[in-house]
Amino acid sequence: MSDFLSNSEIKSIDLWLSKIDHCKNSSKSKSQRANNAEKILQLKYKKIGNGYQRIVYDLNNGYVLKVAITKKGIQCNKREFKIYNHCRADLRKHLCPVKEVGHGWIIMKKMSIKVPNTIYQEKSPQLKNKFLAAGIKPRDMGNGNVRLSKKGEITVIDYGHFIMD
Numbered sequence: 045m046s047d048f049l050s051n052s053e054i055k056s057i058d059l060w061l062s063k064i065d066h067c068k069n070s071s072k073s074k075s076q077r078a079n080n081a082e083k084i085l086q087l088k089y090k091k092i093g094n095g096y097q098r099i100v101y102d103l104n105n106g107y108v109l110k111v112a113i114t115k116k117g118i119q120c121n122k123r124e125f126k127i128y129n130h131c132r133a134d135l136r137k138h139l140c141p142v143k144e145v146g147h148g149w150i151i152m153k154k155m156s157i158k159v160p161n162t163i164y165q166e167k168s169p170q171l172k173n174k175f176l177a178a179g180i181k182p183r184d185m186g187n188g189n190v191r192l193s194k195k196g197e198i199t200v201i202d203y204g205h206f207i208m209d
């Protein structure tokens with residue numbers, strides 16, 4: 045049951061996930077994997093991006109849907125859910141809010157304001173140190189994985205590769 049996705053959309057995601065093992069091919073590029081996923085998923089939403097592990101759709105309601113396209117992508121979704129729900133409040137404000145999660149998918153707030161390089165270079169080392177001090181290794185926290193909140197805070201939108209002790 046989901047507040048955001050219909051039963052048929054969840055079934056579509058489940059169908060795709062059942063085919064991940066059959067679609068894995070190390071020679072496929074990330075865009076080929078995403079294209080394979082899109083064909084099977086047939087979701088009505090606009091794809092706004094993809095990485096090696098997940099494809100991201102805009103739900104047109106202020107939220108995004110991240111669907112795993114690899115087994116590691118499933119782990120990334122689980123990790124984002126766990127970190128968001130189990131980290132300290134002062135760090136949570138620097139993590140994109142998680143609204144809902146299911147097997148192989150996660151729904152998060154849509155954040156669009158890119159972080160200017162000058163602000164990123166000035167503030168990201170301090171933020172990385174805050175995460176490290178709290179026992180969270182902020183792996184893959186490049187400028188492409190962060191946005192600015194409405195309050196001007198650097199917010200990590202992709203923390204699926206972070207490691208929490």
